[in-house]
Structure formats: C-alpha cells, structure tokens
Amino acid sequence: MREIKRIACVGAGYVGGPTMSVIAQKNPHITITVVDLNQARIDAWNDPDLNNLPIYEPGLDAVVGEARGRNLFFSTDVDKAIAEADMIFISVNTPTKTYGKGKGQAADLKYIELCARQIARVAKDDKIVVEKSTLPVRTAATLKSILDNTGNGVNFHILSNPEFLAEGTAIPDLHHPDRVLIGGEDIRAIEALVQIYEAWVPRERILTTNLWSSELSKLVANAFLAQRVSSINAISELCEVTGANVDEVSRAIGYDSRIGSKFLKASVGFGGSCFQKDILNLVYIARSYNLTAVADYWEQVILLNDHQKERFAQHIIKTMYNTVNGKKIVFLGWAFKKDTNDTRESAAIYVADHLLEEEAEIVVYDPKVSAEQIYRDLDYLGTRSPSENRRLLTVVSDPYEALAEAHAVAILTEWDEFKHYDWSKVKDKMKKPSFVFDGRKILNSKDLQDLGFQYYAIGE
Ligand code: UDX
Ligand code: UDX
Ligand code: ADP
Numbered sequence: 001m002r003e004i005k006r007i008a009c010v011g012a013g014y015v016g017g018p019t020m021s022v023i024a025q026k027n028p029h030i031t032i033t034v035v036d037l038n039q040a041r042i043d044a045w046n047d048p049d050l051n052n053l054p055i056y057e058p059g060l061d062a063v064v065g066e067a068r069g070r071n072l073f074f075s076t077d078v079d080k081a082i083a084e085a086d087m088i089f090i091s092v093n094t095p096t097k098t099y100g101k102g103k104g105q106a107a108d109l110k111y112i113e114l115c116a117r118q119i120a121r122v123a124k125d126d127k128i129v130v131e132k133s134t135l136p137v138r139t140a141a142t143l144k145s146i147l148d149n150t151g152n153g154v155n156f157h158i159l160s161n162p163e164f165l166a167e168g169t170a171i172p173d174l175h176h177p178d179r180v181l182i183g184g185e186d187i188r189a190i191e192a193l194v195q196i197y198e199a200w201v202p203r204e205r206i207l208t209t210n211l212w213s214s215e216l217s218k219l220v221a222n223a224f225l226a227q228r229v230s231s232i233n234a235i236s237e238l239c240e241v242t243g244a245n246v247d248e249v250s251r252a253i254g255y256d257s258r259i260g261s262k263f264l265k266a267s268v269g270f271g272g273s274c275f276q277k278d279i280l281n282l283v284y285i286a287r288s289y290n291l292t293a294v295a296d297y298w299e300q301v302i303l304l305n306d307h308q309k310e311r312f313a314q315h316i317i318k319t320m321y322n323t324v325n326g327k328k329i330v331f332l333g334w335a336f337k338k339d340t341n342d343t344r345e346s347a348a349i350y351v352a353d354h355l356l357e358e359e360a361e362i363v364v365y366d367p368k369v370s371a372e373q374i375y376r377d378l379d380y381l382g383t384r385s386p387s388e389n390r391r392l393l394t395v396v397s398d399p400y401e402a403l404a405e406a407h408a409v410a411i412l413t414e415w416d417e418f419k420h421y422d423w424s425k426v427k428d429k430m431k432k433p434s435f436v437f438d439g440r441k442i443l444n445s446k447d448l449q450d451l452g453f454q455y456y457a458i459g460e
Contacts, residue, residue, distance in 0.1 A: 183214020246459025271336030333413025
C-alpha cells in the first residue's frame with residue numbers, strides 16, 4: 001500500500017467539513033481537498049472571514065484558520081481531487097427517500113451512487129474509498145460493485161469509517177473521540193487509515209471490525225441514543241400527570257452506572273439529520289428481512305418522538321384557553337439543539353406547523369438560524385402556501401423586540417443565552433397572563449412563577 005499523501009473528501013457538509021479540517025490539522029504532511037457540487041458552500045468555506053464558514057460549530061474557525069491554505073483546500077473541481085487522491089472519503093448526504101419503494105423509510109442512495117460512478121470514471125490508479133456518510137448495512141457491497149464494474153481496471157479498497165461527532169460539539173468530539181471505528185477487509189487499507197487517526201487518537205480507541213459490523217454499529221449507536229431520549233420523554237408525560245419531576249427521575253436513574261447519566265434530558269423531542277433517518281433505516285432493513293417484532297420495536301422510538309412534539313403544541317393550545325388564533329407566540333430557538341445553525345428535523349418546525357394550523361401568530365428568534373432557512377423548513381412541509389407561512393410567522397433578530405406584547409413564549413432550543421435573559425423585563429413587556437412553555441427545561445420554575453409567569457416545563 002502506498003503512503004497516503006493526498007486525500008479527497010466528496011461532500012463539504014456538517015460531517016465532511018469539520019472532519020477533514022481536523023484530519024488536516026493533525027496531519028500537516030497530508031494534502032486534503034474537500035469538494036462539493038455546491039459552489040456557494042465551497043465559496044463560504046474559502047471565505048477569508050472565518051465568521052462566514054457555511055456551518056456554525058464552536059472552535060471550527062480556529063481549526064480551519066490553522067490548516068486552510070496549508071494542507072486543507074476547498075474546491076468544486078471534484079474530478080481533479082479524485083484523480084490526485086490516494087484515499088477518498090465519501091461524505092455526501094443520504095436523506096430518507098421521498099419517492100418510490102421505501103419512501104419515507106429507506107435511505108436515498110442516489111448521491112452515493114453518483115459519487116461512486118464519478119470515482120470509477122475518474123480514477124486511473126488504485127484508491128482507498130472510505131464511507132463516511134451513514135449508510136444502510138451492506139452499502140459497501142453496492143459501492144464495490146459500481147467501482148469494480150464501471151472503473152478503469154484499477155483496484156478499490158473499501159473501508160467503512162462512520163463518524164460519531166455530534167453537532168455543536170463537533171470539534172471537541174473530533175479531537176477527543178470516545179472511539180474511531182474502521183471496518184474493512186483489506187488489512188493494509190485499514191492500517192493506512194489507522195495511521196491517519198493515530199496522529200492524535202490513542203491506538204486503543206481505534207477499533208477495527210469487518211465492514212458490516214462497522215456499518216451496522218453506526219445505525220445502532222444512533223438508534224440507542226434516540227431510544228434513550230424517547231424513553232425519558234415517555235416518562236416526562238407520566239411525570240406531568242403524577243407529580244414526579246422528570247429531572248429528578250433522570251438524576252436518580254442516571255446514578256446507576258449500568259444506565260449512566262448522559263442523554264437523559266427530557267425535551268420537546270429529538271431532531272437532527274441522523275436519529276430519525278437512521279432508525280427509519282434500521283426499521284426498513286428489519287422489515288426487508290421480515291423481522292416484524294424488531295422493526296416494530298424500533299419504530300416506536302420515532303412514534304413516541306412525534307407524539308412528544310405534538311403534545312407540546314397541544315398543551316400550548318389547551319393552556320391558552322383552547323385557542324391560539326391571532327395570539328402572538330414567541331419561539332426562542334429554531335435549531336435542533338444549541339450551538340448549531342442546523343435545523344434538520346428540528347422539533348421547532350413541527351410545533352410551529354401545529355400552531356400555525358390553529359392560526360397562531362408566531363415570531364421566531366434564533367441566534368444562528370437565518371430567516372430564509374426557517375421559511376424553507378416550513379415551506380418544505382407543504383402544509384400551507386409560502387405566502388401563508390410568511391403572513392403568519394415572522395423572524396426577528398432582537399429577542400426583546402419579539403417579546404413585546406407577546407401572549408406566550410415557547411422555548412424550543414436550549415441556547416444558553418435564554419437562561420440569562422432579564423425575565424423580569426420580559427414579564428413587563430408581555431401580555432397578561434404571561435405564559436412560558438419550556439420545551440427544554442432550561443429555566444427555573446420557582447423563579448419564573450415568583451415573577452408571575454404561568455410556567456410550564458416538559459416533565460414537571
Ligand atoms: C434487577 C436489577 O438489576 C436490580 O437493580 C433490581 O434491584 C432488581 O432487578 P436482577 O433481576 O436480580 O436485578 O438481575 P439483573 O442482573 O438485572 O438481570 C435481570 C435479567 O436480565 C437476567 O435474566 C439477566 O440474565 C438479564 N440480562 C442482564 C441480560 O440478558 N443481558 C444483560 O446485559 C443484563
Ligand atoms: C447524533 C449523535 O449524537 C452522533 O454521535 C451522530 O454522529 C450524529 O447524530 P447530533 O444529532 O448532532 O448527533 O446531536 P445529539 O447531541 O445527539 O442530539 C440529537 C437530538 O437529541 C437533539 O435534538 C437533542 O436536543 C436531543 N436530545 C439529546 C435530547 O432531547 N435529550 C438528550 O438528553 C440528548
Ligand atoms: P452531512 O450532514 O451528512 O454532512 P450535508 O447535506 O451537510 O450532509 O452535506 C453533504 C454535501 O454533499 C452537500 O453539500 C452536497 O452538495 C454534497 N454532495 C452530494 N452529492 C455530491 C456529489 N456527487 N459530488 C460532490 N458533492 C456532493
């Protein structure tokens with residue numbers, strides 16, 4: 001196996017961008033080119049002002065600042081990057097299919113396939129091809145078949161190297177991963193990738209498995225994490241009717257080392273590009289093997305999550321005297337979690353959709369998400385026309401402006417700044433009674449009640 005001097009990464013998104021930035025930072029002797037079809041995205045990655053990178057991640061600007069122009073490059077010339085590379089990461093998007101067989105469940109592999117065909121066409125020497133995107137089990141076989149059958153007779157070694165970073169903490173996750181997982185068949189190809197990670201990850205944290213175990217482990221890790229959130233969210237509803245407090249329950253069970261304390265925060269529902277997609281994918285795979293009990297079991301995680309979003313919206317309506325028509329409800333947060341500008345599958349989208357159906361007047365403030373993105377998310381649902389969405393929902397850049405004369409506040413994302421608002425001042429500006437619906441449980445119920453708010457938090 002020749003030494004890895006050049007890497008190409010196809011796909012400059014939330015996974016490809018930060019991952020390659022850190023690999024480049026830690027391996028200054030390797031030249032890495034991240035390519036994407038999206039010219040605007042590449043321009044943003046190349047923007048001299050590091051505040052304009054296309055994705056917001058704490059600490060990413062410093063890493064890109066260190067490596068970009070030295071051994072890290074962003075380009076739209078996909079062919080050139082592939083032709084020159086010894087190793088190619090595939091980091092393109094794999095959304096859930098919106099058409100045909102498996103619609104709404106299976107992963108749409110068209111971007112992967114296009115990418116594989118392009119690699120096969122362009123490659124004139126042997127390449128190691130690394131799956132970085134989360135893929136259904138056995139995609140490597142598809143990839144290998146395309147590469148071998150449409151290629152120029154060169155050798156392709158396929159590795160699966162799923163990414164476990166979480167958005168909002170991508171840089172610390174990449175710098176100090178719990179583990180790096182590499183699946184493959186060819187020991188020398190595996191070793192070539194191990195060496196790249198060994199530049200900063202202790203060897204005992206680099207796990208190697210066969211291809212299928214690696215692919216499946218990624219889906220299972222996300223399914224288990226999402227299941228924890230749905231499990232605690234199910235308990236949150238029980239807490240609300242029985243008088244228990246879900247935070248106290250989380251704490252009590254989290255002390256059990258077999259359960260562990262992380263990922264037990266009740267919320268308005270999980271979002272993000274991975275959890276729902278990966279579980280749907282797992283369910284689809286199980287069904288395709290006729291494993292009905294297995295499929296039903298995991299599907300319940302999604303159903304509970306949908307229920308949690310719906311019931312939060314219903315609770316708002318019920319509490320506000322069964323009508324929100326024409327009432328101003330301020331959404332604090334639109335991103336699917338704090339410290340990211342990503343909104344994919346964010347609970348806020350679905351809660352807004354319910355309330356807009358009831359003709360509420362929604363005003364959104366999010367510190368990092370643009371108005372265009374918010375409207376794109378709503379328009380994509382297709383529930384009502386784009387002009388209706390713009391009539392009923394407005395986006396503001398000053399939270400205090402938003403809160404003037406509001407009937408209610410709904411907290412959809414746990415941004416730290418919301419905790420530090422002057423809630424007494426907020427109370428003065430709002431209509432009475434002033435409702436706060438805390439979908440993230442970030443405020444203190446006693447403090448808010450003492451200020452005179454009608455305060456509701458998930459699981460309390
Ligand atoms: C359980 C709880 O662990 C304990 O905290 C509580 O007080 C009582 O219930 P117990 O039923 O005695 O304790 O044993 P436990 O070790 O939890 O095992 C329960 C069952 O799960 C056993 O049949 C065990 O074989 C099975 N199990 C456990 C597995 O199949 N896989 C595992 O990874 C762990
Ligand atoms: C997840 C996995 O954590 C990561 O390993 C994988 O690579 C990609 O998918 P991500 O979706 O970026 O990462 O964020 P994560 O922190 O897992 O949060 C997902 C969703 O669950 C968010 O909406 C978050 O608010 C919610 N969540 C998480 C809770 O509601 N409660 C929790 O306790 C934890
Ligand atoms: P993820 O969260 O998995 O990183 P993103 O959607 O943020 O997903 O990023 C995937 C990127 O891959 C997008 O910017 C998209 O333009 C790019 N992409 C998809 N297909 C190709 C392709 N064949 N060649 C180059 N880039 C591609």
